[in-house]
Amino acid sequence: MASFQITGGRKLKGELNPQGAxxxxxxxxxxxxxxxxxxxxxxxxxxxxxxxxxxxxxxxxxxxxxxxxxxxxxxxxxxxxxxxxxxxxxxxxxxxxxxxxxxxxxxxxxxxxxxxxxxxxxxxxxxxxxxxxxxxxxxxxxxxxxxxxxxxxxxxxxxxxxxxxxxxxxxxxxxxxxxxxxxxxxxxxxxxxxxxxxxxxxxxxxxxxxxxxxxxxxxxxxxxxxxxxxxxxxxMLPDMIEIGSFIGLAAMTQSEITIKNCRIPELGIIPDQFKRLGIQMEFRGDDIFIPAQERYQIESFLDGGMMTVADSPWPGFTPDLLSIVLVTAIQAQGTLLIHQKMFESRLFFVDKLIDMGAQIILCDPHRATVVGLNRQVSLKGIRMSSPDIRAGVALLIAAMSAQGTSIIDNIEQIDRGYQNIDTRLNAIGAEIVRM
The missing domain is CATH 3.65.10.10 (Enolpyruvate transferase domain)
Structure with a gap:
C-alpha cells in the first residue's frame, strides 16, 4: 500500500492541464x-x-x-x-x-x-x-x-x-x-x-x-x-471532475492557478456551483483562471436560507464533486448543507476532516453541514486513509491547506482517477512525497 506525505501550507502558482475524462x-x-x-x-x-x-x-x-x-x-x-x-x-x-x-x-x-x-x-x-x-x-x-x-x-x-x-x-x-x-x-x-x-x-x-x-x-x-x-x-473531453477538484484546491490553498483547455461549455453548472461558494474565476478563452483569494463567502438563498448543494442527474450537479465542494467549504465564510442523494457511504470520510479541525456535522448518511472556519483556524496535519477516489482527493486538498505534515494511506484509490497527481501539483509548488 502506497502513501502520500504532504507538507501543508504551500501556495501554488502555475498552470494545470486536465487529463481526459x-x-x-x-x-x-x-x-x-x-x-x-x-x-x-x-x-x-x-x-x-x-x-x-x-x-x-x-x-x-x-x-x-x-x-x-x-x-x-x-x-x-x-x-x-x-x-x-x-x-x-x-x-x-x-x-x-x-x-x-x-x-x-x-x-x-x-x-x-x-x-x-x-x-x-x-x-x-x-x-x-x-x-x-x-x-x-x-x-x-x-x-x-x-x-x-x-x-x-x-x-x-x-x-x-x-x-x-x-x-x-x-x-x-x-x-x-x-x-x-x-x-x-x-x-x-x-x-x-x-x-x-x-x-x-x-x-x-x-x-x-x-x-x-x-x-x-x-x-x-x-x-x-x-x-x-x-x-x-x-x-475525449477533459475530465470535469478534475477541473472541479482544481478549482476547490486553488480556493483552499489560496493559490493562483490557470486550468487549461477546459471545454467550458461542456462543464454545465459546475463553475456556477463553485462561484456560489464565493470563489472567483475568470474564463480566458477556454481556460479558467482562479486568482489567489484570502477569503471567500458562501452565498445564501434569496429568502436568506442556508445554501444547499445537492447532486442530481445532468444537467444537475454531479455527485462526483460533492466531496470537493464539501472540503472547499471548510475555510469559507458561512454555512453549507451538502446533500448526497445517490450513495449512502460517500460522506463517511468527514470524520477525518473533523480530526483535522473542520466544523462539520454529519446529519445522516446523506447529509452534512459544514460551518466555515473563514481562515480563523487552520486545519492541522494528521494521518488518514483514502476510502474512495473522490474522498481521497478531498483529503489531499485538506492536507495541502493544513498546517504541518499529513500522511494519506491507500492512495491507490486516488491513482484510480487522477493521473500523476503528485507530480503535476509538485510542479506548481506543492510538496507531496509518494511513499
Missing part, C-alpha cells in the same frame, strides 16, 4: 468491441482504472497500439470469447467497476456476454438492475447464479428494438443499453436516459461509426439498429 474513457474503450475495424482514441487518461480496462481488452484479443502520449489504436477483429471462461478474466474484471460496460458491446456484436460481479469504490450500494432490465427489454435472457462463480450471464441471440423507460437515469446503465441497442433489429427508444456529456460523447462516437442515434443530449434517445459498425477516430 475518466468516466467517458470507461464507456468509449468498451465501445471498440462493436467493430472489427480500427478505432483510434485520443486524450486517454493514464490512470489505474483505464489502464486495467485497456489491459483487459488486450487479454480479450483486441490489438492495442499506443500511438502517442495519450492516444491508442484498437482493433477488435479477433476477439477470443473463450477468455470469458478463465479465472484470469474473472479476477481482472471483478476488480474493475467499469468492466460491466463490456456487456453491451458483447451482446450487440457476439450475441452473448459474461461478467463477474464488478468492484469499484466502496461508497454504498451501486446496483446494476438498470443494465440488465434494459437488456431484457431488448430481448436478452439474463441469468445470475451465485453458485456458478458469481457470474452475470446474458444470452442475446435475438435482440430487437423496443421502447423502454429506465428505472433510473443511470449513466453506465444508459451507456450499456445504448451500445447493445445500436445493432439490435428495429428501433429502440430509451426514455429517462442519462444525458451527461459522457453519454453525448459516446453517442457522437457511435454515430461516426455508422450508428443511427437521435435525441443526443436529451433524456429520450432513439436508436435505429444497424447490422454492423465501422472504425472511427475520437477525442
Amino acid at each position: 475518466k468516466n467517458e474513457a470507461l464507456q468509449i474503450l468498451c465501445a471498440v468491441l462493436l467493430t472489427k475495424e480500427p478505432v483510434t482514441i485520443h486524450n486517454i487518461p493514464g490512470i489505474r482504472d483505464v489502464n486495467q480496462l485497456i489491459d483487459l481488452l488486450g487479454d480479450l484479443g483486441v490489438w492495442v497500439t499506443k500511438t502517442g502520449e495519450s492516444s491508442y489504436r484498437f482493433q477488435a477483429s479477433d476477439v477470443n470469447l473463450d477468455y470469458l471462461e478463465t479465472d484470469t478474466y474473472k479476477r481482472k474484471a471483478a476488480a474493475l467497476r467499469g468492466s460491466v460496460m463490456l456487456l453491451g458491446p458483447m451482446l450487440a456484436r457476439f450475441k452473448k456476454g459474461r461478467i463477474p460481479r464488478p468492484g469499484g469504490d466502496k461508497i454504498g450500494r451501486r446496483r446494476l438492475d438498470t443494465h440488465f432490465l434494459g437488456f431484457e427489454k431488448l430481448g436478452a435472457q439474463f441469468n445470475y447464479d451465485p453458485n456458478d462463480g458469481g457470474y452475470y450471464q446474458v444470452d442475446a441471440s435475438n435482440l430487437r428494438g423496443t421502447y423502454m423507460l429506465l428505472d433510473e437515469a443511470s449513466v453506465t446503465g444508459t451507456a450499456n443499453v445504448l451500445m447493445a441497442a445500436v445493432m439490435a433489429e428495429g428501433t429502440t427508444q430509451i426514455y429517462n436516459a442519462a444525458c451527461e456529456p459522457y453519454l453525448q460523447q459516446l453517442s457522437k462516437m457511435l454515430n461516426s461509426m455508422g450508428a443511427k442515434i437521435t435525441g443526443v443530449g436529451s433524456n429520450l434517445l432513439t436508436i435505429e439498429g444497424v447490422s454492423e459498425l465501422k472504425g472511427t477516430e475520437h477525442t
Whole structure:
C-alpha cells in the first residue's frame, strides 16, 4: 500500500492541464468491441482504472497500439470469447467497476456476454438492475447464479428494438443499453436516459461509426439498429471532475492557478456551483483562471436560507464533486448543507476532516453541514486513509491547506482517477512525497 506525505501550507502558482475524462474513457474503450475495424482514441487518461480496462481488452484479443502520449489504436477483429471462461478474466474484471460496460458491446456484436460481479469504490450500494432490465427489454435472457462463480450471464441471440423507460437515469446503465441497442433489429427508444456529456460523447462516437442515434443530449434517445459498425477516430473531453477538484484546491490553498483547455461549455453548472461558494474565476478563452483569494463567502438563498448543494442527474450537479465542494467549504465564510442523494457511504470520510479541525456535522448518511472556519483556524496535519477516489482527493486538498505534515494511506484509490497527481501539483509548488 502506497502513501502520500504532504507538507501543508504551500501556495501554488502555475498552470494545470486536465487529463481526459475518466468516466467517458470507461464507456468509449468498451465501445471498440462493436467493430472489427480500427478505432483510434485520443486524450486517454493514464490512470489505474483505464489502464486495467485497456489491459483487459488486450487479454480479450483486441490489438492495442499506443500511438502517442495519450492516444491508442484498437482493433477488435479477433476477439477470443473463450477468455470469458478463465479465472484470469474473472479476477481482472471483478476488480474493475467499469468492466460491466463490456456487456453491451458483447451482446450487440457476439450475441452473448459474461461478467463477474464488478468492484469499484466502496461508497454504498451501486446496483446494476438498470443494465440488465434494459437488456431484457431488448430481448436478452439474463441469468445470475451465485453458485456458478458469481457470474452475470446474458444470452442475446435475438435482440430487437423496443421502447423502454429506465428505472433510473443511470449513466453506465444508459451507456450499456445504448451500445447493445445500436445493432439490435428495429428501433429502440430509451426514455429517462442519462444525458451527461459522457453519454453525448459516446453517442457522437457511435454515430461516426455508422450508428443511427437521435435525441443526443436529451433524456429520450432513439436508436435505429444497424447490422454492423465501422472504425472511427475520437477525442475525449477533459475530465470535469478534475477541473472541479482544481478549482476547490486553488480556493483552499489560496493559490493562483490557470486550468487549461477546459471545454467550458461542456462543464454545465459546475463553475456556477463553485462561484456560489464565493470563489472567483475568470474564463480566458477556454481556460479558467482562479486568482489567489484570502477569503471567500458562501452565498445564501434569496429568502436568506442556508445554501444547499445537492447532486442530481445532468444537467444537475454531479455527485462526483460533492466531496470537493464539501472540503472547499471548510475555510469559507458561512454555512453549507451538502446533500448526497445517490450513495449512502460517500460522506463517511468527514470524520477525518473533523480530526483535522473542520466544523462539520454529519446529519445522516446523506447529509452534512459544514460551518466555515473563514481562515480563523487552520486545519492541522494528521494521518488518514483514502476510502474512495473522490474522498481521497478531498483529503489531499485538506492536507495541502493544513498546517504541518499529513500522511494519506491507500492512495491507490486516488491513482484510480487522477493521473500523476503528485507530480503535476509538485510542479506548481506543492510538496507531496509518494511513499
